Every structure is written in C-alpha cells, then in structure tokens.
Amino acid sequence: xxxxxxxxxxxxxxxxxxxxxxxxxxxxxxxxxxxxxxxxxxxxxx
Numbered sequence: 001x002x003x004x005x006x007x008x009x010x011x012x013x014x015x016x017x018x019x020x021x022x023x024x025x026x027x028x029x030x031x032x033x034x035x036x037x038x039x040x041x042x043x044x045x046x
Contacts, residue, residue: 026034 022034022038025037
C-alpha cells in the first residue's frame, strides 16, 4: 500500500475508522456485546 499523500486523492472517511473500531470491539468482546454497546452509545448521544 502506498503511504505517500498525494493532493486531491486523500479523502478522510469517518465511517472507515468507525467500522475498524466496531470490528476491533467485535473481535475483543464478542458480537452481542458490541451490538449492546453500539445501541447504548446511540441512545446515549440522543
């Protein structure tokens, strides 16, 4: 993978980091706890 930054091609995608975060939690705590945590987080923000 090319790590050099070229102008105009670099796009920051927050969903990419969110999916990585969720994947990390899923592998660490398990699927059910990740769902509960996500639901709790969404309702907590509201």
